[in-house]
Amino acid sequence: MQRTVRLSVWLAVPFALFVPTLSALAQSALGGGGAPSGGNPLALSYRTPDPARGQQVSQSCQGCHGPGLVSRDPEVPSLAGQHFSYVQFQLAVYRAKLRPGPVMQQVAGKLSDQDIADIAAYAETLQPGPAWKTESxxxxxxxxxxxxxxxxxxxxxxxxxxxxxxxxxxxxxxxxxxxxxxxxxxxxxxxxxxxxxxxxxxxxxxxxxxxxxxxxxxxxxxxxxxxxxxx
Ligand code: HEC
Ligand code: HEC
Missing domain, CATH: 1.10.760.10 (Cytochrome c-like domain)
Known part of the structure; x- marks a missing residue:
């Protein structure tokens, strides 16, 4: 339940950033904590993303997200084959502490804009993992x-x-x-x-x-x- 409430907080974030007329609404939903104050922490600045460098930078992610970013841990999402825009946005919101999750906030806090772009470019080049056919x-x-x-x-x-x-x-x-x-x-x-x-x-x-x-x-x-x- 608590988790649900916190997720709803980060879902409000795009409005605070991109729809100024709604920022008051989003601000009140944010309850004063973690709201961006000036500037846009999600507007990243980087050179052409480099998937080869992304592979290097994401070595440390593979312990949790799996080799080749294919997770076989039911609690951890796979990133292989995920879209650039989605991975980039999620890492930016974790880094800005706008999406809850202490582990990923800490991980993303160490990444530069270029690291985020390169990792997102790398993830997108990978084949999604094998299907899970464990259910009936x-x-x-x-x-x-x-x-x-x-x-x-x-x-x-x-x-x-x-x-x-x-x-x-x-x-x-x-x-x-x-x-x-x-x-x-x-x-x-x-x-x-x-x-x-x-x-x-x-x-x-x-x-x-x-x-x-x-x-x-x-x-x-x-x-x-x-x-x-x-x-
Ligand atoms: C200690 C384990 C751990 C490490 C290390 C880790 N992650 Fe994660 N990551 C997780 C878990 C668990 C989640 C799911 C969080 C949730 O359920 O809220 C996650 C979620 C994510 C998501 C969101 C995916 C989605 O589908 O919404 C991205 C993107 C991500 N991690 C990228 C990375 C990158 C890039 C690195 C390395 C720089 C990394 N992670 C390192 C455990 C880890
Ligand atoms: C109107 C468009 C739309 C429809 C219909 C829709 N989705 Fe989504 N879905 C999205 C968007 C956009 C996202 C990315 C998160 C966001 O921006 O809200 C998403 C995210 C997700 C995610 C999270 C992925 C992750 O890595 O954490 C899952 C799972 C998902 N959708 C499953 C479904 C299922 C199952 C249905 C049908 C019952 C469905 N969606 C119907 C637009 C849609």
Missing amino acids: AALRVRGAALFHVGDGPRNIIACAICHGDDGRGNNRLGVASITNLAPEYALEVLHEFKNTPEFGVPHPNAMRIALQPLTEDDLKAVAAYISSMGQ
Whole structure:
């Protein structure tokens, strides 16, 4: 519960930065702690990102995120094949202490703008890890239907509308690739998005709105399905 509340705080951040008229709202949601004071801590400055250097800089990440940034730990997300825009943004918000997570805040606190860009460029060149097929086939079939088709009578939009039929998301739109997350991690992230309060504006609300009509069984089914996508 506490985690949910804290996640909602960092979801408010883009508004504080990019939508000045809404900054008052976001500021009050931030409760005075961690709000950027002048300047934009998420506007990074770097030369052309260098994936080879990113590989070097990310050696220290592999103990947790796995060799080749493919995680087999259900608590740690894979980064292999994740989009540049998504990785870059997440590292910037951790470094600015706007996304909770003491470990990642500390890790990101040691990275320069160039390190962040190079790591994001490196992660994007990697093949996503193998699929997780640990959950029941019936659950995955149910999840697949919700993912690709949705459920009109229950107002469930197909996840594929934003994440694509292959689940690989969209770099330009900042839509995460979601194919190689562990089912446990995927379910936890879905809970957080679903339980986040409303901010009344479209973008960070996208996931929250998409998940409102889903029951707990639906969430388990889509989590099982997305983690099984890929080879
Ligand atoms: C001690 C373990 C540990 C180390 C070392 C570590 N991470 Fe993480 N990282 C995590 C965990 C756990 C999470 C998930 C956090 C959560 O659930 O809030 C995470 C989350 C992330 C995310 C967000 C991914 C998403 O899908 O939202 C990124 C990006 C990331 N780490 C990058 C890195 C990079 C780059 C490094 C090395 C410079 C690194 N991490 C080192 C444990 C670690
Ligand atoms: C309207 C567009 C939209 C729809 C529909 C949508 N998503 Fe998302 N999703 C996003 C965006 C954008 C992000 C990146 C986080 C953010 O900016 O809010 C995201 C993030 C995620 C993440 C987090 C990835 C990570 O690494 O932590 C998961 C998991 C996810 N979506 C699963 C789903 C599932 C399952 C559905 C269908 C039930 C769905 N999404 C429907 C737009 C959408």
